[in-house]
Amino acid sequence: MKQSIFTIIKNEPLSSTVCRMVLTGDTSAITKSGQFINIKIDGFFLRRPISVCDYDHKTITILYKVVGKGTQALQKMEPTMSLDILTGLGNGYDITKSGNRPLLIGGGVGIPPMYRLAKDLLAEEKKPLVILGFNTKDEAFYIDEFKQLGIEVLVATADGSLGKKGFVTDIVKSLSNYTYFYTCGPEPMLKALSECTDTSGQLSFEERMGCGFGACMGCSCQTKYGNKRICKEGPVLEKEEIIW
Incomplete structure (x- = not known):
């Protein structure tokens, strides 16, 4: 996990409910598809976890659905504005x-x-x-x-x-x-x-998350091997281990 400041390059609507944001910054902590980032939005206590759509050595692309006040605030942000982001969260796909x-x-x-x-x-x-x-x-x-x-x-x-x-x-x-x-x-x-x-x-x-990196135990899922934190041991779990 790494905390970095990212700069918005693009923030645009893709559909009636979904937007795409492209940011530039230190992406070195992202190593797998399926990992997510956790974004600090001014005026909100909890960060917003959002999956990574794509990335390279200097940019991250995210797609987010506008569903509440946090994502509404994100939608209003413009290019050149900065965001405090935790990157490299979650285990990703194998x-x-x-x-x-x-x-x-x-x-x-x-x-x-x-x-x-x-x-x-x-x-x-x-x-x-x-x-x-x-x-x-x-x-x-x-x-x-x-x-x-x-x-x-x-x-x-x-x-x-x-x-x-x-x-x-x-x-x-x-x-x-x-x-x-x-x-x-x-x-x-x-x-x-x-x-x-x-x-x-x-x-x-x-899953709704408190911290996003395993400290608060607020996003646990029951598995055959005990409770697993979606933000830490997940968000990716094997089909056979999940207890529904």
């Missing part, structure tokens, strides 16, 4: 278990970490298939960005306004030629995927 044809399944704001994961798997000459889930077409984002990587993308919307009507699980149930799965999204989606998938997989949990 891509050594992927096999040749992994599924990458993202639901809503669980989609961002799938993007960097897809790039990492492609770099290992794997052939991932991406499944994205939204409530409606108006909330959809980053479909073209995944396609530009040369990846097949399947989309589900709850109201049927884009792609297949239904949920990501409806698409997964129709597939059989995948070797592993990675996912991030709301807990009901994660539970449903655990029950309907035929392979092992890794699930990244979205």
